[in-house]
Amino acid sequence: MAAAVSIAAEWQLLYNRYYRKPEIYSMKWKHIDLNRNKVACAPFGGPIAVIRDDSKIVQLYAESALRKLRIFNSAGSQIAETVWRNPGGRLIGMSWTEDQTLICIVQDGTVYRYNIHAELIEPSVSLGKECFEQSVVDCVFWGNGVVCMNEGFMFFCVADFSSLGSDKGVVKLADPGLEDPPLCMAVIEPKYTMSGNVEVLLAVGDHVLLVDEDGVQQLGVGVGPLQKMVVSRDGKYLASFTHDGRLLVITTDFASIIFEYSCESALPPEQLAWCGLDSVLLYWDDALVMVGPYGDPVRYFYDEPIVLISECDGVRVLSNTNMEFLQRVPDSTVSIFKIGSTTPAALLYDALDHFDRRSAKADENLRMIRSSLPEAIEACIDATGYEFDVSRQRTLLRAASYGQAFCCNVPRDRFQEMCKTLRVLNAVRSPEIGIPLSIQQFKELTAPVLISRLINAHHHLLALKLSEYLGLNQELVIMHWACTVITSSLAMPDSALLSFLLDKLKLCKGIDYARVAEHADKSGRRKLAASLVEHEPCSSKQVPLLLCIGEEDSALTKATESGDTDLVYFVLFHIWHKRPALEFFGTIQAKPLARDLFIVYSRCYNHEFLKDFFLSAGQLQEVAFLLWKESWELSKNPMASRGSPLHGPRIKLVEKARDLFAETKEHNFESKAAEEHAKLLRMQHELEVSTKQAIFVDSSISDTIRTCIVLGNHRAAMKVKTEFKVSEKRWYWLKVFALATIRDWDALEKFSKEKKPPIGYKPFVEACVDADEKGEALKYIPKLVDLRERAEAYAQIGMAKEAADAASQAKDSELLGRLRLSFSQNTAAASIFDTIRERLGVS
Structure with missing residues (x-):
C-alpha cells in the first residue's frame, strides 16, 4: 500500500473532503510573466490569450516595443501571434466565447474578434454611440456575452456575440443612478x-x-x-x-x-473563484486560500503570479511555469487510496499489488470482498476516469480487470467504454495538443464539440482518427482540412494541389466537393474550383457553384443531364439576365430540354422575348402563331375594339401573322385563314360602328349573317355572303331561321317564292313549327315532295287525317305505326290510323 500512501499524501483535507492539485503541464512558453500581461483563458482546457498590459509600467527586457497578441494552448505551446494594432484606446477586457472566439473590448467600445489563429474576424463591431462618447471603463464576461460600464456609469449588455451588429445586439440596461x-x-x-x-x-x-x-x-x-x-x-x-x-x-x-x-x-484578494460548488478560492500575492463551509481553510503558497480558471469540476491554476488542476478528490478515488482504507475497492487494488508480487495475500483479499466484488470493480473503473497520470490509469484498470476475472456478473461494456474515453482524453491531453480535459468536462463538452475544436486548431489528423474511433462523421474533418490546405497552399500549382486534395478527399464517401470548390473560388483559385466541382455527384450542389465561378455552359449541361427542370430553370434565368439576347439564344438552341423549357415559360410570361428567339431561329410560323394568340388575348381587353375599325390593334396583329405565314409554303392554309380572319374582323368592326352595337366582333360568319338579318340589314348580310363565298344552302338555312326568329312571316313566304329553295321546304316547316306557328307551317307542308316528311310535318302540327293520308300514300306501315303512337291519346285520331292500316292490310 506504499503507492496508495504516497498518492493520498498529496491531498489536502478541507473539513471532511479531500482536495488535490496535480500538475498537468510544465509550461513550454518562455519569458511569459503573468504579472506583466493581460491573460484570457478559455474553459474546458481551451487556449490562452496573452497581451502586454498597457496599464502597467514594465521592463521590456529584449522584446520588441510593439505589443503582440499571443495565443497558446494550455501547455504553453504557441499557436499564433499577431501585432496588436487598434486605434480605439486601452484594452479594457478580453475573453473567449464558447466557440473559442477571442473577444477584445477597447475604450471606445469597439469589439475586436479573433479566431484561435490570431486572425482578425471582420468586421469589428461597436457597442454604440454612448460607449464611444463616454469610454468603456469596465466589463464582465460570461459564456457568449458581456456587460460593460461606461464613464457615465451606464450599463450595456451583449447577450450573445453572434448577434452583435444587429438591432438586438446591444441592450442598454436600466439607469442605476450612480x-x-x-x-x-x-x-x-x-x-x-x-x-x-x-x-x-x-x-x-x-x-x-x-x-x-x-x-x-x-x-x-x-x-x-x-x-x-x-x-x-x-x-x-x-x-x-x-x-x-x-x-x-x-x-x-x-x-x-x-x-x-x-x-x-x-x-x-486579486482573484475570487469557485472550485466546483463545494469551496471558494481567494488569491493574494503569494497565497491561494481555499475556504469551505466547514473546517479550517487550505492554503497553497506561490512564489510567482497565478491565474485561476474555473471549470465545472474544479479550477485550473496557471502560473508562469506550470498548469495545475485543483479539484475535489472523487469518492471512488478516496475509497481506494485513502490511508488505512479497507473498502472493497481498496482491498481489490491491494490484491493486484500482492498478485504482482506473487503473494498469497492476493487470494485472501479477494475472499474477503467476494460479495462486494462488483462494486469494487466499478469503483476502480470510476476512479480511473478522474486520473491524469497514465500509469495510474493503467494500474486501476488492471485492478478492475483482475477483479472481473473472479466475477461473472459485471457488465463488460463499462470497462470498454472507460478505456475508449481515456484513449481520447490522453490523446488530447498531450502537450502538443494541450487540451487538459477531465472526464467530467469531456462529458459536458461532448465528443462532437471536441472534434470541432481540434479542427479549428488545425489538428486534423488527430480529429480524423478520433472521429473514426468514436464512430463520428469524418466528412466534417476532411472538408475543413481541404479548405485549410487551399488557403495555406497559395504557392502550389492548381494541378498539383488538385491531385493532392483528391487523393485525400476520396477516402470519405459522400464528401461535399461543392463546398470545397466554393472555398477555392473564394480564395481566388477559380480554375481549381472548376476542377473540383467536376467531382461533385449531386447536381443541385454542383450547378449553383458552376454558375458562381462563371461556368454557365457547363452548368447548363449538368442541369439538363440531371433532368431536374427546376435546376434547368435556375440556370436559364441566371444566363438570361447575364448574357445578350442573341448569345443566350445561341446557348439554349443546342440544348433541346433547356430550349423547350424556355419556350414553355416564355409562352406564359414573355411573348416578346420568345418572338425574338423564334425570329433568330428562322421559325416565322411560330412567331405568327404567337401574334395570332396575342390577338385573341387582346379580345379580352374591352379597350381593344375602340378607335379606328379599319386599323384596330387586333387586325394589325392578325395581318402580321398572315404575312409571316405567307413566308413559308407549308403554311398556306394558316395564311389564308389569317387573311379571312382579318377581313372578317374588319367587316365586323364596320358593322359595329354602323349599328352602334358591339355584338359582331369575334362571332362566326354564320352568326354575323344571322345577326345582320335579325337587325334587318339584308344588304350587309348579302355582302358577308358574297365576300366569304357562303354557299346557297347555308345562306338559305341562315336566312330562314333568322326570319323566323324575328317572326317576319311575310318576308319568309316571299323568300320561299323567290326561287325553288336549294334546301327544300322542310327547313321552312321546322322554323315555323319551332316558332309554334302552325298556320304558317301549313303554307309549306303541301310543298314537301317526300310523302314521309309531309306526313311527319302534319303530325307535328296535330293534323291526324292529313298525316294519315300522306302516310297511306307513301304505303309505309312502319310510319303509320309510329304516327298512331304519337296520337295514342286522341281516340278519334287513333281510329283514323287503324282504319287506314286495315285498308292496307297491316295488322
Missing part, C-alpha cells in the same frame, strides 16, 4: 434568472443593486460594502469579500447567508 463607480460587479447569466434576461449585481455602499433591462432593485442592505463578487456556475450562490475581510457566501436573491469566514487580511 454618481461614483461601484465597488465591484458580477453577472447572473440569463439562463439562471426568472426573467430570462441578464441581471447585474453592483456593490454600492453597504448594499447591492440588481440591474436589468426593466429596472433597478436594492438587495442585501447592510451586507456590504463588498469588494469582490463572483457568482457560482449554477447561478444560485454569490461568493463575496467584504470591506472588513470576511468571505460571505449568499444566495443570489440575498435571502440567506450560507456561510461566513473571517480572513486574515482585509485587503481584497
Whole structure:
C-alpha cells in the first residue's frame, strides 16, 4: 500500500473532503510573466490569450516595443501571434466565447474578434454611440456575452456575440443612478434568472443593486460594502469579500447567508473563484486560500503570479511555469487510496499489488470482498476516469480487470467504454495538443464539440482518427482540412494541389466537393474550383457553384443531364439576365430540354422575348402563331375594339401573322385563314360602328349573317355572303331561321317564292313549327315532295287525317305505326290510323 500512501499524501483535507492539485503541464512558453500581461483563458482546457498590459509600467527586457497578441494552448505551446494594432484606446477586457472566439473590448467600445489563429474576424463591431462618447471603463464576461460600464456609469449588455451588429445586439440596461463607480460587479447569466434576461449585481455602499433591462432593485442592505463578487456556475450562490475581510457566501436573491469566514487580511484578494460548488478560492500575492463551509481553510503558497480558471469540476491554476488542476478528490478515488482504507475497492487494488508480487495475500483479499466484488470493480473503473497520470490509469484498470476475472456478473461494456474515453482524453491531453480535459468536462463538452475544436486548431489528423474511433462523421474533418490546405497552399500549382486534395478527399464517401470548390473560388483559385466541382455527384450542389465561378455552359449541361427542370430553370434565368439576347439564344438552341423549357415559360410570361428567339431561329410560323394568340388575348381587353375599325390593334396583329405565314409554303392554309380572319374582323368592326352595337366582333360568319338579318340589314348580310363565298344552302338555312326568329312571316313566304329553295321546304316547316306557328307551317307542308316528311310535318302540327293520308300514300306501315303512337291519346285520331292500316292490310 506504499503507492496508495504516497498518492493520498498529496491531498489536502478541507473539513471532511479531500482536495488535490496535480500538475498537468510544465509550461513550454518562455519569458511569459503573468504579472506583466493581460491573460484570457478559455474553459474546458481551451487556449490562452496573452497581451502586454498597457496599464502597467514594465521592463521590456529584449522584446520588441510593439505589443503582440499571443495565443497558446494550455501547455504553453504557441499557436499564433499577431501585432496588436487598434486605434480605439486601452484594452479594457478580453475573453473567449464558447466557440473559442477571442473577444477584445477597447475604450471606445469597439469589439475586436479573433479566431484561435490570431486572425482578425471582420468586421469589428461597436457597442454604440454612448460607449464611444463616454469610454468603456469596465466589463464582465460570461459564456457568449458581456456587460460593460461606461464613464457615465451606464450599463450595456451583449447577450450573445453572434448577434452583435444587429438591432438586438446591444441592450442598454436600466439607469442605476450612480454618481461614483461601484465597488465591484458580477453577472447572473440569463439562463439562471426568472426573467430570462441578464441581471447585474453592483456593490454600492453597504448594499447591492440588481440591474436589468426593466429596472433597478436594492438587495442585501447592510451586507456590504463588498469588494469582490463572483457568482457560482449554477447561478444560485454569490461568493463575496467584504470591506472588513470576511468571505460571505449568499444566495443570489440575498435571502440567506450560507456561510461566513473571517480572513486574515482585509485587503481584497486579486482573484475570487469557485472550485466546483463545494469551496471558494481567494488569491493574494503569494497565497491561494481555499475556504469551505466547514473546517479550517487550505492554503497553497506561490512564489510567482497565478491565474485561476474555473471549470465545472474544479479550477485550473496557471502560473508562469506550470498548469495545475485543483479539484475535489472523487469518492471512488478516496475509497481506494485513502490511508488505512479497507473498502472493497481498496482491498481489490491491494490484491493486484500482492498478485504482482506473487503473494498469497492476493487470494485472501479477494475472499474477503467476494460479495462486494462488483462494486469494487466499478469503483476502480470510476476512479480511473478522474486520473491524469497514465500509469495510474493503467494500474486501476488492471485492478478492475483482475477483479472481473473472479466475477461473472459485471457488465463488460463499462470497462470498454472507460478505456475508449481515456484513449481520447490522453490523446488530447498531450502537450502538443494541450487540451487538459477531465472526464467530467469531456462529458459536458461532448465528443462532437471536441472534434470541432481540434479542427479549428488545425489538428486534423488527430480529429480524423478520433472521429473514426468514436464512430463520428469524418466528412466534417476532411472538408475543413481541404479548405485549410487551399488557403495555406497559395504557392502550389492548381494541378498539383488538385491531385493532392483528391487523393485525400476520396477516402470519405459522400464528401461535399461543392463546398470545397466554393472555398477555392473564394480564395481566388477559380480554375481549381472548376476542377473540383467536376467531382461533385449531386447536381443541385454542383450547378449553383458552376454558375458562381462563371461556368454557365457547363452548368447548363449538368442541369439538363440531371433532368431536374427546376435546376434547368435556375440556370436559364441566371444566363438570361447575364448574357445578350442573341448569345443566350445561341446557348439554349443546342440544348433541346433547356430550349423547350424556355419556350414553355416564355409562352406564359414573355411573348416578346420568345418572338425574338423564334425570329433568330428562322421559325416565322411560330412567331405568327404567337401574334395570332396575342390577338385573341387582346379580345379580352374591352379597350381593344375602340378607335379606328379599319386599323384596330387586333387586325394589325392578325395581318402580321398572315404575312409571316405567307413566308413559308407549308403554311398556306394558316395564311389564308389569317387573311379571312382579318377581313372578317374588319367587316365586323364596320358593322359595329354602323349599328352602334358591339355584338359582331369575334362571332362566326354564320352568326354575323344571322345577326345582320335579325337587325334587318339584308344588304350587309348579302355582302358577308358574297365576300366569304357562303354557299346557297347555308345562306338559305341562315336566312330562314333568322326570319323566323324575328317572326317576319311575310318576308319568309316571299323568300320561299323567290326561287325553288336549294334546301327544300322542310327547313321552312321546322322554323315555323319551332316558332309554334302552325298556320304558317301549313303554307309549306303541301310543298314537301317526300310523302314521309309531309306526313311527319302534319303530325307535328296535330293534323291526324292529313298525316294519315300522306302516310297511306307513301304505303309505309312502319310510319303509320309510329304516327298512331304519337296520337295514342286522341281516340278519334287513333281510329283514323287503324282504319287506314286495315285498308292496307297491316295488322
